[in-house]
Amino acid sequence: MSVLRPLHTGWTVRAATGAPAGGPFPATVPGCVHTDLLAAGAIPDPFLDDNEERLHWIGRTAWEYSTVFAGIAGDRVDLVAEGLDTVATVTLNGVELGRTANQHRGYRFDVTGVLRPDGNELTVRFDSAYDYAERVRDTLGARPNAYPEPFQYIRKMACNFGWDWGPTVVTAGIWQPIGLYAWSTARLARVRPVVTVEGTTGRVEVLVDLERTAGAPVLLRAAVGGVEAAVEVPAGATEASVVLEVPDAELWWPRGYGPARLYDLRVELGDEVWSRRIGFRTVELDTAADADGSQFVLRVNGEPVFVRGVNWIPDDAFVTRIGRERYAERIDQAVAAGVNYLRVWGGGRYESEDFYEVADERGLLVGQDFPFACSAYPEEEPLASEVAAEAREQVVRLMPHPSLVMWVGNNENIWGFHDWGWPAELEGRTWGEGYYLRVLPAIVHELDPTRPYWPGSPYSGDASIHPNDPAHGTMHIWDVWNTHDYRHYADYRPRFVAEFGFQAPPAFATLRRAVSDEPLTPQSPGVAHHQKAIGGNEKLARGLEGHFPAPATFDGWHWATQLNQARAIAFGIEHFRSLKPLCTGAIVWQLNDNWPVTSWSAIDGDGRRKPLWFALRRVYSERLVTIQPRDGAPAIVAVNDTPHPWRTTVEVRRLAFDGSPRAKLTLAVDVPGGGAATVPLPPELTTPESPASELLVADADGERALWFFAEDVDLAYPRAALDVQVAASPDGVDVRVTAHALARDVTLFPDRVDPAATVDRALLTLLPGESATFHVRGTAVADPAVWSAAPVLRTANDLVA
Ligand code: BMA
Secondary structure, three states: OOEEEEOOOOOEEEEOOOOOOOOOEEOOOOOOHHHHHHHOOOOOOOOOOOHHHHHHHHHHOOEEEEEEEOOOOOOEEEEEEOOOEOEEEEEEOOEEEEEEEEOOOOEEEEOOOOOOOOOEEEEEEEEOHHHHHHHHHHHHOOOOEOOOOOHHHOEOOHHHEEEOOEEEOOOOEOOOOEEEEEEOOEEEEEEEEEEEEEOOEEEEEEEEEEEEOOOOOEEEEEEEOOEEEEEEEOOOOOEEEEEEEEOOOOEEOOOOOOOEOOEEEEEEEOOEEEEEEEOEOOEEEEOOEEOOEEOOEEEEOOEEEOEEEEEEOOOOOOHHHOOHHHHHHHHHHHHHOOOOEEEEOOOOOOOOHHHHHHHHHHOOEEEEEOOOEOEOOOOOOOHHHHHHHHHHHHHHHHOOOOOEEEEEOOEOHHHHHHHOOHHHHHOOOOOOHHHHHHHHHHHHHHHOOOOOEEOOEOEOOOOOOOOOOOOEOEEEEOHHHHOOOHHHHHHOOOOOEEEEOOOEOOOHHHHHHHOOOOOOOOOOHHHHHOEOOOOHHHHHHHHHOOOOOOOOOHHHHHHHHHHHHHHHHHHHHHHHHHOOOOOOEEEEOOOOOOOOOEEOOOEOOOOOEOHHHHHHHHHOOOEEEEEEEEOOEEEEEEEEOOOOOEEEEEEEEEEEOOOOEEEEEEEEEEEOOOOEEEEEOOHHHHOOOOHHHEEEEEEEOOEEEEEEOOOHHHOOOOOOOEEEEEEEEOOEEEEEEEEOOOEEEEEEOHHHOOOOOEEOOOOEEEOOOOEEEEEEEOOOOOOHHHHOOOOOEEOHHHHHO
């Protein structure tokens, strides 16, 4: 007999040390203290204006959660806490059950002798994470960190202490489910399904660890895909295994290669049931040396997959607010942009079951960083044991998920050691190298030998090679955002770009909701507070130089910087994809935000898509036509990420801005499955008579690539002459825009009309005489005047003319 009883009701929280708002307040479990205080009306919303600044005391306070509940009967009863954030003392009926200091672990306490039939009092006291981390720092010695916060001295999500896109909200609370578990004889302490494919057979070796109260034999059963197996576990044994073989198993394929077939795997011990959805697929990371350095090729079921990726950060600074629906919405936004890979960045968490289940279903690939980021981590106690314990737990928790294809040791820490002056500051102290090169790979290899491990992002595969060497393994490109123009992406010939990014403000409606400044300006206090990057606004302005004139108004700044972000990242991706197969992946920094902020994201903190998202959808199309410089002249490059050959006809035209034809050519292009083809163009196409007022247009299979012979600032754009007609539709309005002169990057901002409204396309370039319909949802406003003018309707022409 086993029974699980959640303990999620009747909780209160109060400050256990002096605090401006002490409670007790009703508490949500799972949850955290900030959201409890917010729900009680005890604090203002930390995401609005600069409220965050006045709430740092919360992270410096000790908090006590308590509840009273009735007991349950059993031979053995455990209190199971799947996650405590972070420095907790757990007490039941006055008896201290244990102390914990790791957000990334779960805990189980035997409460059989302590539990009463009724009136049980459970308290979980959380000491200040700062106090703990600072004590560890003072004991072990301070080490370098890119941020002035002590997050590397405590096993708690780093970005909870703030980041260059996130608020500092140091949380405490019971952040994962908690409950009582009553059982007898034996229970499943750990289940490890090792899933492999042999020929056409899908194989699952189910490795089980048992915990026992009695020595009696127990029956272990497992089933998958109609195949069953059972074994009697003899009295006293605490390990057992069964093997299941599914003949002619259907494979789990990543998006673009085939269906993401999942199988239910069910494991039973007595009446206890453990079930997960698994997928049969193989994964290999091929880092073989070649003439250009060493490659970084991900192969799934033997097929090399070009990674069209985005970096994923926790989708809310208060992660306990992110439910299944929110995960699905955000991940589906990535999917709709053509993304096939999510990198779970190391300043966050080991992502949730919801995240991985959605990724499994969508056929997405996921690389999970171990949570270490941008700082030197001590390898002494109390951290060493915590790191090993959490890694063992999390590798096993996530191994059923077919979407998980790679473990990565850390974010930028090996790079930091090489380039950020750490050795001098460290004076011989540890910095985490042992975790990344020895401890973590050994744990992955021991517990989940089916998955590749890579020591860092970035990493070059060998300690003697610079970790960010473009010719080897993965690299991060940050000089573009920090110091260089975005055309500098083209100077790189990288094997795999795991981070590169460019900032822009969030959608106007998002900024307006979060900031009450009147008027809003790029420098007004609330807008400035919602920009966390050092010199962020100056870098935005510098990034415009040579592309667009310095904007004179807030609306001009907002549009110009959003457009420039989209242009910069599209420029980078088209270049990296055109290098296929030299380059095998690009992961944009970053998909999402964790509050309303100016950042590198494609989707802002309120879930609104920036123009960058629409640019991604174009350049992450599995078949891409792009025009790239080759031997000093523009050439057609067709990139085919599908496994099937692609034969297409490309019509290339050189046109004057007024639409008059200058030259034309029709090309038949053959691109092998998974390949790319480059086709040079003859001089009559590549040589303009007037570089400032001509362009190349390449049309193929409904996709269009453009080439301008100069930057926007130097182009003789006509004043955009757009006709706008609006018609009601069942869920909004259709806005039909007709161009009478060349109109570049035509974009509608429906959130300027109604914060609830969204649009299905953006950044369309219309040649003279062309029309496009923008389908707007969520508003009934049908007055054409509203949809015809800035700041609702914008073009690149506006910024220059
Ligand atoms: C890299 C990332 C993040 C950071 C981003 C932008 O360092 O790994 O740490 O947010 O650049 O600065």
